[in-house]
Amino acid sequence: MRGRTIRLRLTLLYAAAFFLAGAVLIALMYFYLNQSLERRPGVGAQKVVREYLAARAGRTGTGTGELYRALIDQAERNRRDTLRAMLVWSLVSLGAVGIAAGGIGWLMAGRALHPLQRITATARRVADTRLHERIALDGPEDEIKDLADTFDAMLERLDRAFDGQRRFVANASHELRTPLTINRTLIEVALDAPDVAESTRVLGSTLLEVNHRHERLIEGLLVLATSEQCPTEPRGTDLADIARSAITVATSAAGQAGVRITADLQTAPVIGDPLLLERLIQNLVDNAVRYNLAEHGWVSVRSRSVADHAELTLDNSGPVVPAVEVDGLFEPFRRSLSAERLADSGTRGAGLGLSIVRSVAHAHGGAVHAVARPEGGLTVTVALPLAGGHDKLTTNTTRMAACEPTDRTQPQGGGTEVP
Template identity: 40%
Template sequence: MVRLRSGTVGLRFTLLYGVVFLMSGVGLLVLAYLFSGGKVTNVAPVPGQHPPADGSLTEARQRIHDLQAQLAEVNAQHSRQMLVGSLLALVVLAAVSLLAGRALARRVLRPLRLITAATRHISADNLDQRLAVSGPTDEVKDLADTIDGLLERLETSFAAQRGFAANASHELRTPLATIRASLDVAVAKPDAPGQTVALADRLRTQVDRMDRLLDGLLVLARAQHGTLGDSAHVDVAELVAQALADRTTEISAKRLSVTGDLPRGVGTTRGDAALLSRLVENVVDNAVAHNEAGGWVRVATSREGVAVRLVVQTGGGVLDQRDVDRLAQPFQRLGADRTGSEHGAGLGLSIVAAIAAAHGGRLDLRARPHGGLRVSIALPFVALPVKATA
């Protein structure tokens, strides 16, 4: 049976072709039925023959009448057979018309399906791909070439945007270093006024904050470009343990209860060790900085099939999932404006998402039903190479 999806071009083409074939078949059947009919005529006497006697004439007329009745019955039966045969042929023709129409529609729309499938696999991470449809110059090839031109313009625009962030961050590093050096010189003078020292301390705090912001933009641009350094095997559990150990002071200051399930050697992946370390550090920093005093943090790493999963959960108030979904975008935070937050510029989780995507993984953010946030990161599992034995 032909399966059709409503509201598609394929369905409209199928119905159009089917109706055309069906009407053509109906016309042929009607003509065949009309030309197959006949009329019963009286039998005329043969010239040159003498009419029979009176008794014979009555008998002959009776025989003629009987033959005419039999011929009429044969014609009626033939007409009924033709009608039934035509109806059966019409049903078969309707089914064949739909099948033929569906086959022709699929044939006509096949290039469009190929273009659709290829376009679906192109995203912001692989804008360098092209459809490159070959064949005669027709409407379908014009459409494919137009899409290729659009992809080329998008690739150029994305590259310019990412390159601008990286270049601007690099260029701003020099004036920041100059400002920091000038502040240090001003404070180091023996006769520096107290107001100057206090102002220098406040400015140095803002300069450090801007430096962290630029560093985050550089890492984000590098991850979005897919510019990875030397690839190496990395144990995610070891990165998490190191990140927690480096933040012992902050964890103690907030009296956080940290529990971890970090089996070593189970969750190994391969990639840029520096970027993967930054990924883990940002997730841990987010869990510590945006936690309530006396709260808790749960960290676990595991292997799930061909993926390594890192899950970090924190307690707190109930969050709106719509707000949580925005956290993977740059400069987005919960419960704070775009500027003026003492906990950062809102780049942490966007950097995590970009680094995970650059390594073939993904970031998943979920608001916990009873309050708090669940951050889950999946990375491709790559087993450690087996060491050769002597």
């Protein structure tokens, strides 16, 4: 019975109960009929038959007894035939009615379990942070109605909690921007004075770096809070175009770090927020450039359309990353303990880059998957619903939106170096 749906199990239980009850009923009817039919004529019947035969034949010889025994045998055969016919037709009728009862049980089970299907469908939809939806089940006050109401209450609490968290992060980020901007302006004005001592300039430069890092941290928190929500105004865009722009922006930092970027960008149309998708790819490229080899480092970016999804794959050289650390890299403020950052070494990252990548991918109904390369570095794959099959993938991407990454075969092959 394992692996079968509740509807099928209920139908089988209904059918089994019906067949068992029918079999007991047939057994009782057979026993009653067997006892009701006389096995042989009684003494009175025997006397009547003999007198009748004697009057017709005019004698009372042995012929009368033989005729009587023949009648008894015929009556016994008729009795057995009657019982057999009753049993056969009862079993046939039980089978036919049982099949019909199974079909009726299937329909009834489906109708009874329909509210559970609504609960399951709602749970799958809200897995993609769509916590504003409710089941709002109508019907009698039974166990299923209690379950639906409890689930709605849980969603209400979760919705309020997530909204409060996002509002807090957004408000705190906005409020903290103003004093940081004022601090940066005051430090820059102070450093522009011609009579500032060298020690003060060094201290001011350090303060500017710290202030810049805090600004990046606040900006990352704001983007992370925004990216966890589904795009409000999605529109068609191409991952290849966004990746080409992100690579162009990262070319300067890659040149300073001695990292070569190659690209093999095939069209990959998706539907979403172009700004968030640009941030996703930019974070991936920046992360790949920052954590790379000191010499002869490289980054490879590929985009393509695969079946019903658009795929962006980014490989980079770098230090060996233990497999146990890969999943933790997508958590906020987590960095690989073995990674060495090369590019833009003067400013330390906020530790939110890959967290933003995962949040943006999930908000667009996609998934991100990273694998540590045996020779060092990472292979990061982002899969998003293809623009033409976005509606078709709604149910398939709900599981992906619930942070269940899917292993995908990584494409092989070189690319064209980006100037």
